[in-house]
Amino acid sequence: MQIKMGVAKAGIKPSGDYDILVLRFNPSVYSAVFTQNSLAAAPVIYDKLVCSIQDKISAIVVNSGNANAATGQKGFENAEKMAQITAENLGIEKEEVLVFSTGVIGVQLPMDKVENGIKEATKNLQDFDLELSARAISTTDAFYKYYETTGEIDGKIFHIKGIAKGAGMIHPNMATMLAYIFTDVKIEKPLLDKVMKLVVERTFNSISVDGCESTNDSFVIVATGENDIEIDDSNKVYFAKKIYEVALKLAKMIVKDGEGATKLIEINIFGADTKEKAKKVAEAIATSNLFKTAMFGNDPNWGRILAAVGQLHHNIDFSKVKLYIGNYLIYAGEPIDFNKDEIVEYMKNNKEINIDLYLNQGEEDWSFYTCDLGYKYVEINAEYTT
Amino acid sequence: MQIKMGVAKAGIKPSGDYDILVLRFNPSVYSAVFTQNSLAAAPVIYDKLVCSIQDKISAIVVNSGNANAATGQKGFENAEKMAQITAENLGIEKEEVLVFSTGVIGVQLPMDKVENGIKEATKNLQDFDLELSARAISTTDAFYKYYETTGEIDGKIFHIKGIAKGAGMIHPNMATMLAYIFTDVKIEKPLLDKVMKLVVERTFNSISVDGCESTNDSFVIVATGENDIEIDDSNKVYFAKKIYEVALKLAKMIVKDGEGATKLIEINIFGADTKEKAKKVAEAIATSNLFKTAMFGNDPNWGRILAAVGQLHHNIDFSKVKLYIGNYLIYAGEPIDFNKDEIVEYMKNNKEINIDLYLNQGEEDWSFYTCDLGYKYVEINAEYTT
Structure with a gap:
C-alpha cells in the first residue's frame, strides 16, 4: 500500500519516545467511529464535525502523551490547529485530516511542541512501518499492537494492515483506545460504513478491561482503492470477515494488555x-x-x-x-x-x-x-x- | 417492643457460631422488598408469593451459612419447609412466616440441621437483643450491624430497631444483604409500602460495594402497632425520616464493611x-x-x-x-x-x-x-x- 508515515519525538510524552504520528495516503474512502462518552475529547468533537462533511481523507495525525480531553474551547481550537498544521505541511486541505490525541486528561496541549513535532514528522515521510507507527501512538502499552493479513478475490490479492493502542482506560487520567485499519480495495462509503458497524460491534465494542469507556476512543477504517478489486454484494461478506479478523486480533491484544491482566x-x-x-x-x-x-x-x-x-x-x-x-x-x-x-x-x-x-x-x-x-x-x- | 427472639447454633455455618434466628411478634403490618436478580434465591421466590397474599406476618426465620440459591425446585420446597417448621413450633400459620437464607450459593440446605436449629431457637425465646440477632444472621461480616432510635409524635415516644448483615456480595459464592427494621407504631400497609419505597431507594438501593447484586437481598419493615401512635398524613413525613435515619445507618455500615474497604x-x-x-x-x-x-x-x-x-x-x-x-x-x-x-x-x-x-x-x-x-x-x- 502506498501509505507514507512520519514520526517525531516532540517531547509531549514524559518518556521522551515518539509521540507524533502522521499517516499520509491518497484521498481515500473511510469510516470512523468514536467514543460515546459525553465527556468526549476535543479531537473527537472536531473529527465528528469533519466526518459529517467530508467523504474522503488523506491524512491522520496522532499525538500521544496528552489526550486533549476536558480542555474546553481552547482544546477544540488546538485540535483544529493540529489538522491545520498537518495539512499545511503536507500540502492538502485541513478537512482531509483527522486528528487524534491520547494521554493525560485535563491539560492543554503544548502547541509549540506539537507544531514542531508535526513539522518534523511530515518532513521525513517513509514507508508504512506498522511497529514504529504503533509505538508512536502508544502510551502505557506494555507492547505494540499491530497485525496485517491479505485476502484474495477473483485471484487478486488485497492487503489489510492495522495498528492499535490501549489497554482499556488504563493509567490514572490516561485515556483511550485508538485503532486504524488500512486496506487497498475499492469500496463505496455506504458499504464501508456497514462493514464498520458489523465489525466494531463484535470487536472493539465487545472488549472490556475495567468497564470504563474513555474520552478519546476512536476507530477508523481507510480504503485507499489503489488496487482494482471492487467490493460489492458478491464479495462483501468475505471482505467484512477479513476486516473482522484484523480488528479482532487488535482488540484481543488490547485486552491482553489490560492492567495487571494474567489471562x-x-x-x-x-x-x-x-x-x-x-x-x-x-x-x-x-x-x-x-x-x-x-x-x-x-x-x-x-x-x-x-x-x-x-x-x-x-x-x-x-x-x-x-x-x-x-x-x-x-x-x-x-x-x-x-x-x-x-x-x-x-x-x-x-x-x-x-x-x-x-x-x-x-x-x-x-x-x-x-x-x-x-x-x-x-x-x-x-x-x-x- | 414485645418482639421475642431465639437463636441456635445448628451447624450450618462452618464457624460453628449462631446460624438460626427466629423473630416472633404479634400479627403485624409489614412491607418487604427483594433482590431483582433474576437468579433470585428460593426463599426470595417463596416470600414473594407469601407477600402477595398475606397482610400481616408474625415471625421471621433466617439461616446463615447457606443461601439456598440456584437450588431449583428442591430449594423452593426447603424454603417452604422452613416456614412450616417455624410455624409449627410457634403455633402459628405457615403464611405468617417469612423465610430468609444467606451464605453459599448452589448447595441444598441441610434440612436436618435446619429443623433442629429452628426447634431449639423457638424453644428458648428471649427479649429482642439487637447484637445477638445481628450476629446470628451474619456470614463474613467483620462487625455486627444494628441501630436503634426513638421518635416522638404528640408527646408520645415510639421505637425503631434495625439489624442488618452484608458487605455487598462478599465472599466467593457468599451472597446477600439482609435488613430488618421494627417499629411499634400503628400504620396501614399502603402507607408503610410508600415509606418503604421512599426509604429503600435512598438507602439500600443507593449503596455499592462492588456493583454486584446478590441473589438473596431482602429488606423488611415491620410495624407491630403495639403503641397507640397512629401514622397518618399529619406525621408520615416525620415517621419516614426516622425510618430513613435507621436504614441509612445500617446501609452505611454495610458499605464500611465492604471487602477491603478503607474508606x-x-x-x-x-x-x-x-x-x-x-x-x-x-x-x-x-x-x-x-x-x-x-x-x-x-x-x-x-x-x-x-x-x-x-x-x-x-x-x-x-x-x-x-x-x-x-x-x-x-x-x-x-x-x-x-x-x-x-x-x-x-x-x-x-x-x-x-x-x-x-x-x-x-x-x-x-x-x-x-x-x-x-x-x-x-x-x-x-x-x-x-
Missing part, C-alpha cells in the same frame, strides 16, 4: 433469543468484578457467573442453562458434580480461558473478551497518582 | 434535572473501578470522576459542572489550579470522604454510598476459593 477470557453466549440479549449477558459477565477476581484466583466459581447474568433482570430460565469453563461442564440447569481440581489445573495452565454459556432460548450468539482482575490492577491505578 | 465515600449529586439522572450519575461514579482505586490511592483524580459521568451518555454540559472533594473545589467547568497536597492530606486523614458534584441543570439531588477498591478486595475474592 485473556473469551465469553461466548449461545442460544439467546436476541443478539442484544446475547451481548448484554456476555458483557455482564465480562464486567463483574467478582467474576474477574475469581478468574485471577483460578476458581471455577459458577455462582458468580450466573449471579452476574441474573443481575441483568432479563427473563432467563436458569433451569435450561448450561455453563462450561473450557470443555468442562460446571452447571446444567442445577448444581452438578464436577472435578474441580481438573478445572483449576486447566485455568492455571492456560493464558486464554473460554467461558461458554448456553441459554437455550433462541439462536443468537455473541462473544465478549475481557481479562482477570488482580493485585496489579489496583497497584497501577492506586499507586500511580496524577 | 466510606459519600457521592452527592446536586442540580440534576431529574431524580433518576441524579441517581444514575451518582451510581456511575460509585461503581467505577478507576474512581474507587483512585480513592484507595488518595488521588484527587477528577478526570476519572467526570469520565465515569460521561460514560452514561447523558446530556450533561461539563462547562457548567463543579466538582468538590471534601470542601476543595477541583473542577469548575474547566481544569483549575488546586492545592493537590492539601487534598491528598484530607483524603489520607479521613475515613469518610465526600464527593460533591454540581450539575447546574435543575433542582434534583441524590446521594450514593460506596467504598474504595484496594488489594484486600482482590485478596478476599481471588485467594479464598470455593
Whole structure:
C-alpha cells in the first residue's frame, strides 16, 4: 500500500519516545467511529464535525502523551490547529485530516511542541512501518499492537494492515483506545460504513478491561482503492470477515494488555433469543468484578457467573442453562458434580480461558473478551497518582 | 417492643457460631422488598408469593451459612419447609412466616440441621437483643450491624430497631444483604409500602460495594402497632425520616464493611434535572473501578470522576459542572489550579470522604454510598476459593 508515515519525538510524552504520528495516503474512502462518552475529547468533537462533511481523507495525525480531553474551547481550537498544521505541511486541505490525541486528561496541549513535532514528522515521510507507527501512538502499552493479513478475490490479492493502542482506560487520567485499519480495495462509503458497524460491534465494542469507556476512543477504517478489486454484494461478506479478523486480533491484544491482566477470557453466549440479549449477558459477565477476581484466583466459581447474568433482570430460565469453563461442564440447569481440581489445573495452565454459556432460548450468539482482575490492577491505578 | 427472639447454633455455618434466628411478634403490618436478580434465591421466590397474599406476618426465620440459591425446585420446597417448621413450633400459620437464607450459593440446605436449629431457637425465646440477632444472621461480616432510635409524635415516644448483615456480595459464592427494621407504631400497609419505597431507594438501593447484586437481598419493615401512635398524613413525613435515619445507618455500615474497604465515600449529586439522572450519575461514579482505586490511592483524580459521568451518555454540559472533594473545589467547568497536597492530606486523614458534584441543570439531588477498591478486595475474592 502506498501509505507514507512520519514520526517525531516532540517531547509531549514524559518518556521522551515518539509521540507524533502522521499517516499520509491518497484521498481515500473511510469510516470512523468514536467514543460515546459525553465527556468526549476535543479531537473527537472536531473529527465528528469533519466526518459529517467530508467523504474522503488523506491524512491522520496522532499525538500521544496528552489526550486533549476536558480542555474546553481552547482544546477544540488546538485540535483544529493540529489538522491545520498537518495539512499545511503536507500540502492538502485541513478537512482531509483527522486528528487524534491520547494521554493525560485535563491539560492543554503544548502547541509549540506539537507544531514542531508535526513539522518534523511530515518532513521525513517513509514507508508504512506498522511497529514504529504503533509505538508512536502508544502510551502505557506494555507492547505494540499491530497485525496485517491479505485476502484474495477473483485471484487478486488485497492487503489489510492495522495498528492499535490501549489497554482499556488504563493509567490514572490516561485515556483511550485508538485503532486504524488500512486496506487497498475499492469500496463505496455506504458499504464501508456497514462493514464498520458489523465489525466494531463484535470487536472493539465487545472488549472490556475495567468497564470504563474513555474520552478519546476512536476507530477508523481507510480504503485507499489503489488496487482494482471492487467490493460489492458478491464479495462483501468475505471482505467484512477479513476486516473482522484484523480488528479482532487488535482488540484481543488490547485486552491482553489490560492492567495487571494474567489471562485473556473469551465469553461466548449461545442460544439467546436476541443478539442484544446475547451481548448484554456476555458483557455482564465480562464486567463483574467478582467474576474477574475469581478468574485471577483460578476458581471455577459458577455462582458468580450466573449471579452476574441474573443481575441483568432479563427473563432467563436458569433451569435450561448450561455453563462450561473450557470443555468442562460446571452447571446444567442445577448444581452438578464436577472435578474441580481438573478445572483449576486447566485455568492455571492456560493464558486464554473460554467461558461458554448456553441459554437455550433462541439462536443468537455473541462473544465478549475481557481479562482477570488482580493485585496489579489496583497497584497501577492506586499507586500511580496524577 | 414485645418482639421475642431465639437463636441456635445448628451447624450450618462452618464457624460453628449462631446460624438460626427466629423473630416472633404479634400479627403485624409489614412491607418487604427483594433482590431483582433474576437468579433470585428460593426463599426470595417463596416470600414473594407469601407477600402477595398475606397482610400481616408474625415471625421471621433466617439461616446463615447457606443461601439456598440456584437450588431449583428442591430449594423452593426447603424454603417452604422452613416456614412450616417455624410455624409449627410457634403455633402459628405457615403464611405468617417469612423465610430468609444467606451464605453459599448452589448447595441444598441441610434440612436436618435446619429443623433442629429452628426447634431449639423457638424453644428458648428471649427479649429482642439487637447484637445477638445481628450476629446470628451474619456470614463474613467483620462487625455486627444494628441501630436503634426513638421518635416522638404528640408527646408520645415510639421505637425503631434495625439489624442488618452484608458487605455487598462478599465472599466467593457468599451472597446477600439482609435488613430488618421494627417499629411499634400503628400504620396501614399502603402507607408503610410508600415509606418503604421512599426509604429503600435512598438507602439500600443507593449503596455499592462492588456493583454486584446478590441473589438473596431482602429488606423488611415491620410495624407491630403495639403503641397507640397512629401514622397518618399529619406525621408520615416525620415517621419516614426516622425510618430513613435507621436504614441509612445500617446501609452505611454495610458499605464500611465492604471487602477491603478503607474508606466510606459519600457521592452527592446536586442540580440534576431529574431524580433518576441524579441517581444514575451518582451510581456511575460509585461503581467505577478507576474512581474507587483512585480513592484507595488518595488521588484527587477528577478526570476519572467526570469520565465515569460521561460514560452514561447523558446530556450533561461539563462547562457548567463543579466538582468538590471534601470542601476543595477541583473542577469548575474547566481544569483549575488546586492545592493537590492539601487534598491528598484530607483524603489520607479521613475515613469518610465526600464527593460533591454540581450539575447546574435543575433542582434534583441524590446521594450514593460506596467504598474504595484496594488489594484486600482482590485478596478476599481471588485467594479464598470455593
